[in-house]
Amino acid sequence: MKMARKWMVSVIVFAGVLLILSACGSQQTGSSSTPASTSDMSSSTMMNKGETAPEFSLRDLKGNTVGLSDVQGKKVYVKYWASWCSICLAGLEDLNNLAGQDNDFQVITIVTPDYKGEKSSKAFTEWFDQQPYDNITVLLDEKGVWAKEFGVRAYPSSFYIGSDGILAKSQPGHASNEQIMESLQEIL
Numbered sequence: 001m002k003m004a005r006k007w008m009v010s011v012i013v014f015a016g017v018l019l020i021l022s023a024c025g026s027q028q029t030g031s032s033s034t035p036a037s038t039s040d041m042s043s044s045t046m047m048n049k050g051e052t053a054p055e056f057s058l059r060d061l062k063g064n065t066v067g068l069s070d071v072q073g074k075k076v077y078v079k080y081w082a083s084w085c086s087i088c089l090a091g092l093e094d095l096n097n098l099a100g101q102d103n104d105f106q107v108i109t110i111v112t113p114d115y116k117g118e119k120s121s122k123a124f125t126e127w128f129d130q131q132p133y134d135n136i137t138v139l140l141d142e143k144g145v146w147a148k149e150f151g152v153r154a155y156p157s158s159f160y161i162g163s164d165g166i167l168a169k170s171q172p173g174h175a176s177n178e179q180i181m182e183s184l185q186e187i188l
Contacts, residue, residue, distance in 0.1 A: 053159070053167035054149035058110065058139035061125045066108070066139055068165070075105035075184050078159040079175075080147060082111060082118050083127060085155045087174050092133055098177045100135035105184045108137050115144030116155070162188040 053076075057067035068076065079095065081088035099107040113121040121140050128138060141147055150159055153172060160169040160183050168187040175183070 051167050052165055053161040054146055056110075056139075056141070056146045056149075058141055058146065061128060061138050061140070066137065068161070071106045071108075072165065073163050075163050075187065076161040077105055077107050077180055077184060078150075078161065079107070079109045080112070080141075080150065080152045080155060080157045080159075081109060082116065082155040083124060084117055088156045091156065091174050091176075092131070092136065094177050096133040096135045098180065099137070103181075107135075108139060110139045110141050110146065112141045112144040112147050112152075114142065115147065158183075160184060160187055164188050 053068060055068050057065055057069070060066050081092075083089070095107065095109070111124060112118050113124055118124065119127065121142065124140070144152070150157070150167075151170065156172075156174055158169075158171045158173075158175045158180070159167060160171075162168045166188070169183055171183075
């Protein structure tokens, strides 16, 4: 009886650890997308050599079309995130502050309605309109069309695009404002 009880406690603890570790990973089952390039993988950061960033054109929460070509000649930080991801939500205030600063780069965030567990566009927009983040540009990537092009495997994920339109770096997981700024200083 004692052995069965110890075994049951071990199983519960193991399941809890797995749940915590997967809290903001991909909610999609089945095959996963792979990045367009896997050169120079180091500590879950991918440096891309000479690949043009996917030329997305998406609608923001107000229905305006925003594309990568709109910020041509500027460095761009793109963050894919999800409303269900606690790590993503914890970083929004800092990201809002960064987006409100006068920087030599543009901050764009993208969510994927009806993909990987995200709310519908309408439900997400209603939810986000209640949030206090006025500086963040949020684009809607319906069904993750561009997320697949970027190779998003987990939320949050960061993408650094140079002023020349080259996708210079991608990184899954949370990035602090300091890390974002350092990464953008390293690229053209």
